[in-house]
Amino acid sequence: MNIGQASATSGVSAKMLRYYESIGLIPKAVRTEVGYRVYTENDVQTLRFIRRARDLGLSIERIKLLVGLWHDRGRSSADVKRVAADHVAELEAKILELTAMRDTLQELADACHGDHRPECPILRDLAGGGAKSRRAPASRKAARASVPAEHC
Known part of the structure; x- marks a missing residue:
């Protein structure tokens, strides 16, 4: 074809x-x-x-490895499982990272009035390089407590 x-x-x-x-x-x-x-x-x-x-x-590298294993009838399924398990571990790490980013951004959005006032904790955090949000607070309540009262 x-x-x-x-x-x-x-x-x-x-x-x-x-x-x-x-x-x-x-x-x-x-x-x-x-x-x-x-x-x-x-x-x-x-x-x-x-x-x-x-x-x-x-990744392409892992796919090359898996295609090779797929075509190798003498391969061990443990080799295939190891590739999958390594990828799962990387996905889990990415999920944790994305979850922390989402939580931090949600906490900043919750702290912002979104009204006519120019003060904005979101912009302040971004301008400050996220020093306070490098690690997402344990809870939204903790995040709100870390935002100055004039912005809440």
């Missing part, structure tokens, strides 16, 4: 398909006499595998 068909069938754009080929994530496609790429059903299965792995947020 040609690149358009492989793209439509796999859900991977033609641009990404060419990129994956250029970095060796998928083998170089066979070419017709006039230079068109020809993809096999195995290529499309690999592209679907890659697409699913990307949907799960895996």
Whole structure:
């Protein structure tokens, strides 16, 4: 099948398909006499595998490793599990980081009247480099207590 068909069938754009080929994530496609790429059903299965792995947020490096493991029938499932567990640990760390950012921003938004007055704890925090919000307060009540009374 040609690149358009492989793209439509796999859900991977033609641009990404060419990129994956250029970095060796998928083998170089066979070419017709006039230079068109020809993809096999195995290529499309690999592209679907890659697409699913990307949907799960895996890096290209991890996907290369997993594709290699997928094609290696002598591999240990422990090797595959280790890759997944490492990714889960990274996701958990990102979730904690994003949660802390959300909580800090929500606390700042809660402390802001959002009225006609020019005073704004959000802008003050951003201008101050977030010295008080480097670590999200344990609770919103604690955050409100750290905002000067004239802004509450």
